[in-house]
Amino acid sequence: MPRSSPRKKPAINYSEDADVKPSAAKPSAAAKALANIKEAASKADAEVVPKRKAEAEAEPGTNGEASKAPKKRKTQAGKDAASMPLAERTAVSSLKKAMYIGAHVSAAGGTFANCVAGKPASVNSRLLGIGVQNSITNAAQIGANSFALFLKPQRKWANPPLAAEARDLFISGCTQHSYSAAAHALPHGSYLVNLAQADEAKAVQAYCAFVDDLLRCEQLSIRLYNFHPGSTLGDARTAAIARIAAQLNKAHKATKTVVTVLENMAGSGNIIGSTWEDLRDIIALLEDKDRVGVCIDTCHAFAAGHDLRTPAAFKSTIDSFNEVVGAEYLKAFHLNDSKAPFNSNRDLHANIGTGFLGLRAFHSIMNHDAFRNMPMVLETPIDRKDPDGKTVEDKQVWADEIKLLESLIGMDPDGDVFRATEKELQARGAWERSKIQGQVDKKSAKDAKKGSRGIGGKAGGKRKKKVETDDESG
Structure with a gap:
């Protein structure tokens, strides 16, 4: 999912026009998305503020410099504009194939961070401005x-329990907008949870947080729950896998x-x-194999050495998954291009068609x-810099990408x-790919040099390998 990282470039801004409503399931939708990209290219580049400059402006200065500007209240007109539909929702029945495409939308804070157990419903109801129910309106937008x-x-x-009001609003919102929460x-899942944890106290903490999410799913009539398998933390892989299975x-x-859905990872x-x-x-x-599934993240798969770029490579990778894991376990997809090259073990999400995976x-x-x-x-990625240097989310990017993906259904690739x-x-x-390719090449050359020194160079024996972590936890 998109996240703020100091390594991230501001996201490609596909469109500046919130009123553009691309049509669906027609080749012209791709043409409109392409037009949006061309129109926004110069604007997006002009809006980029160098990271160091933006940070310097955000920091309180010594001698009264860079003082914070007064916080502006959002007007009702501003709030209405922020909630305006960015694209018409396509009826899946109108598509040549029933593909349900969406995005990881915001449901930040509110209900969970602000509602206090034991407080009257009248108090907590005022704190429901942000919460699980908002994911529905954000998805529809x-x-x-x-x-x-x-x-x-x-x-x-630690989080308060799911508020009854938030639960009811989520369920009624799904009905109102015709979303199937179950399907x-x-x-x-939380990035904190590691079901492979060997430390007893930490393992209990991870399990409790995990089960709490599963119980929330069941309260909301959600059937699928995606999570990262975990880390060995240096222990034997077989032992770590056994601990994950025991916790599940x-x-x-x-x-x-609820069906627990394992996400494939980039391999670092x-x-x-x-x-x-x-x-x-x-x-x-x-023990209960009906309660488990897999979500394939396309960026993670590519980074881990599962190629998808050509029809032949795609077929080979999917055939391999079906043979090793089983087609019956595939439950979902995370659709992300990759800023990093094939088999690099780097988890760097790119916008659709702009990365090393490519549109094919x-x-x-x-x-x-x-x-x-x-x-x-x-x-x-949907983050970009506004004219003031502030990082903002441009959800039009997702609206355009959804239409672009829908337009690919039945399209002639030639x-x-x-x-x-x-x-x-x-x-x-191109610029982002070149930059990351340079980093990968530099690291490969450095590793090769270390290896040669370890075999017969003055440095002698092998050096301890630096443990890498995923660049992003998507």
Whole structure:
């Protein structure tokens, strides 16, 4: 999912016009998305404020410099503009294939951070301005047919229970907007939770936070729950996998209906889940195999060495997944291009078509019959700098990407519209790809030099390998 990282460039701004409503399921939708990209290219570049400059402006100065400007209150007109639909929602029945495409939308704070147990409902009802129920309106605003969300602040261990008002608003909101919480909502687990944790106290803490999320899912009638398998923390991989499975078995017994969905990972350091075999081995140890599934993150897969770029590579990768893990376990997708090259083990999400994966990979996904009816969730970057140097979210990016992906269904990949869109998107991401490729090449050369010194150089024996972590936790 998108996150603020000091390593991230401001996201590509696909459109500055919130009133643009691309049509769906027609080749012209891709042409409109392409037009949005071209129109916004110069504007997005002009809006970029160098990170150091932006940080300097944000810091209180010594001698009265860089003092904070008075906080502006949002007018009602501003609030209304912020909630205006950015794209019409496509009826899935009108698409050539039933692909449910959406994004990981905001449901930050509010209900969980502010509502206080024991306070009167009249008090807590005023604190429901932000919460799980908002994920529905945020999804509808960008024209999404599926959505992901955090069920509570994902970087906090302790959270109040789910408020009854938030639960009821979420359920009624799904009905009002015709979303199936059971089929097309895909909550994302906390980044704090590591079910492979060996330390007893920490393992209990991780389990309690995990089960708390599963119980929230069941209160909200959500059936699928996506999470990262975990990290070995330097322990043997088989032992770590056994601990994950034991925690899942325990969690399944403590709940009734939710399906725990393992996400594949990019493969850096001690992270579990970059190989299909890791996922297979966890599933093999589970007692109730109806309560487990897999979400394929396209960026993670590519970074871990599972190629999707050409029709032949796509077929080989999916055939391998089906053979090793099993097609019946595939429940969802995270749709992200990759800023980093193939098999780099770097988790750097890029906007669709701008990365090393490219648009052809997503054409293959959108036209694969076996993937129908699954939640397909964007986690692509949408952050950019406004004229004041403040980082803001441009949700129009997701609205445009949803339409772009929908337009790929049934599109001729050899046709002029596809080729023009593919070319323009690759051009937009060229600078970022070149930068990351340079970093990867530099690291490879450095590692090779270390290796040669270790074999026969003056440095002597092997040096301790630096443990890497994922660049992003998507």
